Amino acid sequence: MSNIKxxxxxxxxxxxxxxxxxxxxQSPNVASNDSAQVESEVDRQxxxxxxxxxxxxxxxxxxxxxSDRFPDIDLLDHRGRKLQFYTDLVEDRCVCIIYFYTRxxxxxxxxxxxxxxxxxxxxxxFGDDLxxxxxxxxxxxxxxxxLQTYMKLHGIEDDPDLPEWIYATGDFEELDALRRNxxxxxxxxxxxxxxxxxxxxxxxxxxxxDRWAALPVGMDYRQLKSAMTRIMGxxxxxxxxxxxxxxxxxxxxxxxxxxENxxxENxVTEN
Amino acid sequence: MQKDINRRKAIGxxxxxxxxxxxLSATMGRGRSRSRNRGGRSGSSRLENETVKDAREGTPITFxxxxxxxxxPAVKQPLAVGKENSPFVVGDCFHGVAPEYFTRTVSEDxxxxxxxxxxxxxxxxxxxxxxxxxxxxxxxxxxGYDGMVPGPTFKSRGLEPCVVRVHNETKYxxxxxxxxxHNPSHSDGYPNFYVLPGRARDYYYTxxxxxxxxxPDVGEAPSTMWYHDHGMDVTAHTCVLGMAGFHIQIDDFExxxxxxxVLPDDPYDIPLMIADRRFNEDGTIFxxxxxxxxxxxxxxxxxxxxxxxxxxxxxxxxFRFLNGCNARHIxxxxxxxxxxxxxxxxxxxxxxxxxxxxxxxxxAKRADVVIDFSKVNANELYLENIxxxxxxxxxxxxxxxxxxxxxxxxxxxxxxxxxxxxxxxSVDVGTELRDHIPILESEIEATRVFEFHRRKGAWQINxxxxxxxxxxxxxxxxxxxxxxLRNTAGGWWHPIHIHLESHQIQSIDGKAPPPEWAHKxxxxxxxxxxxxxLFMKFRTFTGPFVFHCHNxxxxxxxxxxxxxxxxxxxxxxxxxxxYYP
Numbered sequence: 001m002s003n004i005k006x007x008x009x010x011x012x013x014x015x016x017x018x019x020x021x022x023x024x025x026q027s028p029n030v031a032s033n034d035s036a037q038v039e040s041e042v043d044r045q046x047x048x049x050x051x052x053x054x055x056x057x058x059x060x061x062x063x064x065x066x067s068d069r070f071p072d073i074d075l076l077d078h079r080g081r082k083l084q085f086y087t088d089l090v091e092d093r094c095v096c097i098i099y100f101y102t103r104x105x106x107x108x109x110x111x112x113x114x115x116x117x118x119x120x121x122x123x124x125x126f127g128d129d130l131x132x133x134x135x136x137x138x139x140x141x142x143x144x145x146x147l148q149t150y151m152k153l154h155g156i157e158d159d160p161d162l163p164e165w166i167y168a169t170g171d172f173e174e175l176d177a178l179r180r181n182x183x184x185x186x187x188x189x190x191x192x193x194x195x196x197x198x199x200x201x202x203x204x205x206x207x208x209x210d211r212w213a214a215l216p217v218g219m220d221y222r223q224l225k226s227a228m229t230r231i232m233g234x235x236x237x238x239x240x241x242x243x244x245x246x247x248x249x250x251x252x253x254x255x256x257x258x259x260e261n262x263x264x265e266n267x268v269t270e271n
Numbered sequence: 272m273q274k275d276i277n278r279r280k281a282i283g284x285x286x287x288x289x290x291x292x293x294x295l296s297a298t299m300g301r302g303r304s305r306s307r308n309r310g311g312r313s314g315s316s317r318l319e320n321e322t323v324k325d326a327r328e329g330t331p332i333t334f335x336x337x338x339x340x341x342x343x344p345a346v347k348q349p350l351a352v353g354k355e356n357s358p359f360v361v362g363d364c365f366h367g368v369a370p371e372y373f374t375r376t377v378s379e380d381x382x383x384x385x386x387x388x389x390x391x392x393x394x395x396x397x398x399x400x401x402x403x404x405x406x407x408x409x410x411x412x413x414x415g416y417d418g419m420v421p422g423p424t425f426k427s428r429g430l431e432p433c434v435v436r437v438h439n440e441t442k443y444x445x446x447x448x449x450x451x452x453h454n455p456s457h458s459d460g461y462p463n464f465y466v467l468p469g470r471a472r473d474y475y476y477t478x479x480x481x482x483x484x485x486x487p488d489v490g491e492a493p494s495t496m497w498y499h500d501h502g503m504d505v506t507a508h509t510c511v512l513g514m515a516g517f518h519i520q521i522d523d524f525e526x527x528x529x530x531x532x533v534l535p536d537d538p539y540d541i542p543l544m545i546a547d548r549r550f551n552e553d554g555t556i557f558x559x560x561x562x563x564x565x566x567x568x569x570x571x572x573x574x575x576x577x578x579x580x581x582x583x584x585x586x587x588x589x590f591r592f593l594n595g596c597n598a599r600h601i602x603x604x605x606x607x608x609x610x611x612x613x614x615x616x617x618x619x620x621x622x623x624x625x626x627x628x629x630x631x632x633x634x635a636k637r638a639d640v641v642i643d644f645s646k647v648n649a650n651e652l653y654l655e656n657i658x659x660x661x662x663x664x665x666x667x668x669x670x671x672x673x674x675x676x677x678x679x680x681x682x683x684x685x686x687x688x689x690x691x692x693x694x695x696x697s698v699d700v701g702t703e704l705r706d707h708i709p710i711l712e713s714e715i716e717a718t719r720v721f722e723f724h725r726r727k728g729a730w731q732i733n734x735x736x737x738x739x740x741x742x743x744x745x746x747x748x749x750x751x752x753x754x755x756l757r758n759t760a761g762g763w764w765h766p767i768h769i770h771l772e773s774h775q776i777q778s779i780d781g782k783a784p785p786p787e788w789a790h791k792x793x794x795x796x797x798x799x800x801x802x803x804x805l806f807m808k809f810r811t812f813t814g815p816f817v818f819h820c821h822n823x824x825x826x827x828x829x830x831x832x833x834x835x836x837x838x839x840x841x842x843x844x845x846x847x848x849x850y851y852p
Binding site for chain 1: 325327442444467468503504505551553555559560561562563564662663664725727728729736737738739740761762827828829
């Protein structure tokens with residue numbers, strides 16, 4: 001499957017976004033069969049646009065990756081496509097995983113707005129090179145229709161100019177196991193049972209380079225964006241460009257957000 | 272193909288079972304058939320059909336303990352001594368050098384120069400990947416300073432400045448923190464003052480001591496420091512891979528103790544870094560960057576070797592214990608219950624040496640002790656960890672009621688040889704060491720309260736996440752403050768490390784601290800629902816500096832705050848006064 005795409009070499013990384021736009025017909029054909037037919041518009045919609053970046057000459061010393069532990073569970077996305085979590089969404093890709101549920105009124109709407117902004121802003125750096133995946137915490141409620149409604153409600157569209165954003169549901173047990181594998185859980189079972197606890201963490205990584213991290217949505221937006229590009233970037237430009245940009249802006253527009261965060265007025269008292 | 276999917280599904284369901292019952296069949300294989308996707312990989316055939324198990328449920332490698340010798344890390348040799356011999360132009364590298372290198376002034380009074388005594392030394396160090404042998408006969412890829420795990424030991428004299436040009440040949444954004452030192456912000460390992468891959472930075476360690484009422488405060492001279500990685504988001508991973516080493520500073524006073532045969536000299540003065548690791552079946556170090564509770568290992572590694580032995584003579588040895596774990600707290604004990612002679616806590620010698628039955632060390636804490644092997648009749652003695660800890664939250668029990676098991680897990684076996692050595696050093700319980708100048712209540716200019724807690728899967732201080740560009744606390748440079756560190760998170764332990772200087776713990780939950788913490792420390796252990804009150808001075812250098820939880824997973828999840836000594840303090844929430852990317 002998709003041997004052509006896997007022959008992209010490291011040297012081509014800089015021209016990658018160009019190649020990807022041109023080369024999306026080479027992406028794995030997820031739902032339909034593999035026969036070499038001319039793709040119809042429907043088939044095209046079934047493609048996951050983010051290319052897999054595996055190269056022939058990249059390998060870790062003894063070949064173990066963080067993603068080895070991710071179960072390859074079956075998912076159903078908002079378009080009704082059947083996807084497999086590892087093979088279709090993670091393998092050799094840059095991916096950002098968000099947990100949410102449509103009935104959530106606590107953390108999810110804030111998280112959704114942050115990710116929406118990230119999706120727009122990171123298009124500049126990553127182009128098509130990145131995938132956002134929202135996984136539901138309530139698969140028993142969230143059918144593909146519900147997911148579509150939620151996306152409409154929050155103004156999220158399938159935009160070819162932006163990184164792809166997939167909303168997916170699946171089997172509760174499997175999604176729950178995946179959540180624990182991704183580290184989005186609390187040791188205390190009482191806290192763990194509160195679903196909103198899990199909806200404020202972004203887990204992101206670059207599977208090809210085996211770099212993963214997770215950060216709270218509530219932190220400073222520009223620093224979140226910079227950390228994501230630094231961890232996920234495929235090359236120096238993607239990784240460190242934003243560091244320079246936002247650093248300057250940051251120093252100029254310093255903002256004391258203590259009051260917004262509703263803390264004590266000031267944590268210092270003079271003697 | 273179909274088979275592979277089934278395998279992954281099997282893993283998924285098994286993990287479900289594991290999280291429910293916390294047991295996982297030990298026979299569960301980890302297929303490597305994904306290598307099908309990396310066609311043409313050189314040498315892939317070796318692993319193609321093999322089953323490699325990872326260490327999620329514990330290290331699957333068995334080996335005989337205490338069969339390899341514990342090494343003592345080599346001492347780093349300078350390239351040159353003295354400014355006129357400088358082997359490179361200081362500051363002429365991508366990340367530059369601290370401005371203090373050129374001004375050499377004290378921030379609270381720029382007309383004063385900070386104390387220096389010896390000509391400066393120049394070093395060059397490279398962070399690089401290396402294949403090590405931690406478990407006998409097993410190849411393990413690590414990352415280390417100069418390709419060594421632990422890194423080479425720096426030995427410097429007090430008041431002897433040194434410049435270390437650090438090259439980074441790894442894929443990580445590194446930032447080297449000299450833990451326990453009193454050094455400029457540029458060289459302090461602020462998380463985003465990086466050494467980017469392929470670049471270099473000149474770390475300038477002044478090895479100076481601050482002034483106290485116009486006189487150098489010799490009580491602040493550090494002894495056992497260590498350096499480790501502090502890069503943003505990757506600290507936990509890089510430290511597990513081996514980026515840590517010792518930096519031992521000996522000032523004139525301590526040298527006089529050594530010369531007068533009070534303290535053991537070089538071959539009997541052993542830095543000993545204890546770290547816990549987990550190994551996959553293929554020998555690689557297991558690390559899960561998505562485990563945010565705290566990394567726990569089941570193999571104890573001492574100076575880079577798993578459960579080694581160490582041959583000693585029947586005489587007094589000075590050991591500089593360092594807990595180099597990410598999240599594991601340890602409590603060290605000798606297997607025959609013999610007490611240690613405690614010399615120092617963290618970097619600083621006690622006023623008088625004390626007797627310690629066990630040594631409790633949170634991550635990053637150090638303890639200097641003397642063990643007198645001349646009084647041991649047996650030929651073997653084990654250094655063991657008696658503290659039980661099941662997850663990243665912290666040890667079982669409370670700070671003052673910890674769950675311990677005797678006998679514990681043997682970390683190092685001391686093999687004692689020969690007859691008692693005559694004319695040994697004189698140190699014993701009650702020996703006078705270094706003067707301690709307490710910070711007085713009357714010197715305190717401000718009181719700050721910091722609450723450490725968990726919120727929505729991450730950690731916060733005072734309801735805020737770490738912001739790289741905001742100084743949360745700006746003490747007046749040269750002043751002293753009272754800080755109250757409060758841990759409200761249910762069940763979590765947080766060892767809080769404050770950079771720049773030592774702090775003096777005044778009380779823990781309203782009670783006086785135990786004698787080993789009554790003087791100077793740089794890591795304040797916060798047990799569950801604990802409140803620690805401490806006094807601290809902010810001298811010589813302006814910031815930014817950080818303080819953070821030294822459970823490195825918590826630190827990477829933004830449990831970190833910035834303090835920045837400034838001239839017109841005390842203030843809160845200011846932009847950084849300086850930035851040295």
